[in-house]
Amino acid sequence: MKVDGVLVDITAVLGSRQMTVREFIHIEQGAIIPLDPSSSELVEIQANDLLIARGDVVVKGDRILIEISERVKAAG
Numbered sequence: 393m394k395v396d397g398v399l400v401d402i403t404a405v406l407g408s409r410q411m412t413v414r415e416f417i418h419i420e421q422g423a424i425i426p427l428d429p430s431s432s433e434l435v436e437i438q439a440n441d442l443l444i445a446r447g448d449v450v451v452k453g454d455r456i457l458i459e460i461s462e463r464v465k466a467a468g
Contacts, residue, residue, distance in 0.1 A: 404458050405436040406449070434461060442466070 407427025419425070434446035435458055444466075447458040 400439045403438040403441070405438060407433070
């Protein structure tokens with residue numbers, strides 16, 4: 393069976409932040425939300441919500457890219 397045509401959702405996780413419901417409700421357009429970890433940390437790359445790699449953010453012109461620097465072995 394060929395699987396190379398199966399679609400996979402890829403997500404790049406830049407960071408995360410916890411906030412209260414009050415803070416969330418008051419977010420307005422133009423608000424800045426600081427994320428953890430800092431920008432010096434690697435971005436996590438997920439395929440269908442599973443961590444598969446880590447990489448660095450690269451900006452080329454008006455495009456934001458992720459350069460893979462580390463593959464993550466599947467658990468199990």
